[in-house]
Amino acid sequence: MIARILIPLLLLIALPDLYLHWHYLQRRKGYNVFWRCLFWAPSLIMLAYTLGLSAGDNFVPSQIEFLFLYLFLLGVLVLPKAAFALCSAIGLLFCKLLHRRQNWGNLIGFFLALFVMFVVVYGGTIGFSKIEVNEMEYASKDLPKSFDGYRIVLFSDAHVGTYTGSRKKILEKAVKLINEQEGDMVVFAGDLQNVQPSEIDPVQSLLGTIKAKDGVFSILGNHDYANYLKTDFATEALNESLIKSKERSMGWNLLLNENRVVRRGKDSIVVVGLEDNTSGRWNKNPKRINMEKAMKGISDQSFMLMLVHNPDAWGPDTGLHIQAPLTLSGHTHGGQFRLLGWSPVYWKTPYGGGWYQEKGRSMYVSTGLGGLVPFRFGVPGEIAVITMKRK
Numbered sequence: 001m002i003a004r005i006l007i008p009l010l011l012l013i014a015l016p017d018l019y020l021h022w023h024y025l026q027r028r029k030g031y032n033v034f035w036r037c038l039f040w041a042p043s044l045i046m047l048a049y050t051l052g053l054s055a056g057d058n059f060v061p062s063q064i065e066f067l068f069l070y071l072f073l074l075g076v077l078v079l080p081k082a083a084f085a086l087c088s089a090i091g092l093l094f095c096k097l098l099h100r101r102q103n104w105g106n107l108i109g110f111f112l113a114l115f116v117m118f119v120v121v122y123g124g125t126i127g128f129s130k131i132e133v134n135e136m137e138y139a140s141k142d143l144p145k146s147f148d149g150y151r152i153v154l155f156s157d158a159h160v161g162t163y164t165g166s167r168k169k170i171l172e173k174a175v176k177l178i179n180e181q182e183g184d185m186v187v188f189a190g191d192l193q194n195v196q197p198s199e200i201d202p203v204q205s206l207l208g209t210i211k212a213k214d215g216v217f218s219i220l221g222n223h224d225y226a227n228y229l230k231t232d233f234a235t236e237a238l239n240e241s242l243i244k245s246k247e248r249s250m251g252w253n254l255l256l257n258e259n260r261v262v263r264r265g266k267d268s269i270v271v272v273g274l275e276d277n278t279s280g281r282w283n284k285n286p287k288r289i290n291m292e293k294a295m296k297g298i299s300d301q302s303f304m305l306m307l308v309h310n311p312d313a314w315g316p317d318t319g320l321h322i323q324a325p326l327t328l329s330g331h332t333h334g335g336q337f338r339l340l341g342w343s344p345v346y347w348k349t350p351y352g353g354g355w356y357q358e359k360g361r362s363m364y365v366s367t368g369l370g371g372l373v374p375f376r377f378g379v380p381g382e383i384a385v386i387t388m389k390r391k
Contacts, residue, residue: 001053002067002070003053003055006051012079012082013043014043014047016081017040017043019088019089023088046077046078053067053070059195059228059229060228064164065164067373072120072124075117075119075124076117079116083109083112083113083116087108087112088103090105091104091105091106092105119337119377123337124374124375127375128170128374128375128376129170130376130380131173131174131369131382132380134382134385136364136384136385137389138362138364138387140326140389140390141390141391142303142325143390143391147264147267147303148389149389150387151181151185151387152305152328152388153186153187154188154364154366155186155188155383156330156368157189157366157368157370158171158174158369159193159369160199161194161196161372162194162370162372163370168203175207175209178210178383179211185212185213186215186217187216188252189329189331189366190330191221191309192218192220193243195223195229197239197242197246200243204246218247218253218254219256219275220254220276221278221309221331224276225286227278244256254273255273258273258293259294269304270298270303270304272294272305272306272323274289274306274320275289276289277310278331291323295323304323304324305326305327305328306324306328308327308329309329310331311330311349311351311363312349314351314363325360326361327362328363328366328386329351330368331365332345332351332353333345334367336375336377337378338377338379351365368382
C-alpha cells in the first residue's frame, strides 16, 4: 500500500519542513542545534517509518496496527503541516506579485491545518464507529406478486481484519443491527477480509449469527482473493479455498458465478452471484466473471437479483445492466470521505454510492460497512434495507 505511493509520501513529509525551515525558522534568533533537532525529528521518524513500511512484500504489513498508527501520525503530524505550508507558499507568491507585506495565506493555512487534524481524529474515531440503517424501496412491474414487500438487507465491504481490539464492538453493533431488520434475505456484496482468511477467525462465530428467513447470500470481493499477497500459486489457491469454506461454514450461500432460486408459493426470484474482475496490487487482470455459467438454467421470464462486487462491471461496456432488473453492489466505500457533497471516489468511478438506472434496470451501490483503513468522515457505515414493491 505504502510502496505504491512512496515518492509522493516522501515529498509530502519533507517539503513542508524544508519550506518552513527556509522561510521562517533559519533566520530566527535562538534557532540553535537543539531546536533544529527537535523540529526535524518528527519528519525524520516519519521518513524512516515510511521506508520501513514500503519494504514489505504485501499490500499491508502482517501487523496491521503498524499501518493504522502510521496513517494516524501522517494525518496529525504531516498533513496539517503540508496544508499550512501550501497556503503560506501561495500567499507568499501573491504578496510578491501584488507587492504586499501581509501574508493572509498563513492565517488560512493555520485554520486549514486545524480542520485537517479534526477530520483525521474524528474520522478515525467517532466517524468510523457510526453505522446508519438506510431504508428504501425498489419498484418493478416484473416483480412476482408474492414478493411484493420482500425485504433485502444489504451490507458490503466489512473488512473484518480492521476490527481489532476495541473496534470489534463496532462489528458486533453492525451484526445486531442487521438481525434487527428481520429481512427476508441478507446480502453481503464482498470484501469480507483485508488480505488473508486468518482475519476472519476471531469474528467467524459472530458473523455466523447473521440470519434471515431465506438465508444469507454472499459473493467475493477483490480483497477476498489473493490479489494483495505476494506469494506462490499454491498459497493463493489455499487462501481462496479457505475464505470460501469459512463463509459456507457460517451458513452463508456463497455464489461463484452461480444462481439460486428463492420461492414464495408458486412465485420465485433468482439470485445471481458473480465473481470479481478487479485487479490487485501487481496489476493482475483476472477475468473471473463467467456470465454463461452464472445464468445457467435461468429462463427469460425469471426475475433476477444480481450481485456483483465492483459496480464498474455493471457499466454499458459489459452489458450486465441488461441482464437483471436489480443489481446490488459495493466496493467503493463511498470514498470514506465526503465534504459538502464531494468525495474523491468520483475520480475513479461514476458509481460512488446510491441508486443508478440504465435502460430500465437499477443498481444500488452500498457505501460499505468498514474499510481497510479505519476512517470515515461524512460517509458512515451503511446497512441498506431494500423493500421490493410490485408496480
